Amino acid sequence: MRTLVLVSHPTLDTSKANARLTAAIRDLPGVEVRHLEAIYPDSTIDVVAEPAAALSADRIVFQFPFYWYSTPPMLKRWQDDVLVFGWAYGPGGTKLAGKTLQLVLTAGGPESVYRHGGYNLYPVRELLRPLEVTAHLVGMTLAEPLVLYGVPNIPGLSVAHDPTSEIAAFAARYRALLAA
């Protein structure tokens, strides 16, 4: 299985969670990691390279920090520029059909605030509905999302070096998922 991991994070160098998650899966065979903000510092997506990378994968992973209950801007731009009429949807737009979309996201809020009537009103799974519908429209199968909650509350400022941390455990789950 070939997997394309699209990492979107504007400040990955100083990230607590996503830097470690990216490091945990980078060396897996059959996995291509593309950190969008690093590849496109001027925010202009290469509309030849990105569709080609997507086309060659059986599974596409969106790895991102939850930003305003959505994806960071570069991952939204990837969707806007790559998932175009006649390619991803509409007449002849079947290029991604049959592939799997896996969402791997980190959140500032703890899981307890993501419930009906809670501080953030809804479970994360429901807030991800725009991506669920997008996957449906382009004929992809949405896998069960992986969510790491409450990142700021996870102990340790430099968890990148703490193998016992919750982030390390989540990273191991993520690696096992992509290795399967």
Ligand SMILES: Cc1cc2nc3c(=O)[nH]c(=O)nc-3n(C[C@H](O)[C@H](O)[C@H](O)COP(=O)(O)O)c2cc1C
């Ligand atoms: C612009 C912005 C918007 C954010 N929006 C949310 C949000 O909607 N929900 C949430 O739980 N956390 C939100 N956060 C917190 C980030 O999701 C959190 O800091 C990140 O997942 C931690 O991962 P990192 O260590 O890789 O940066 C936001 C952070 C920023 C900077």
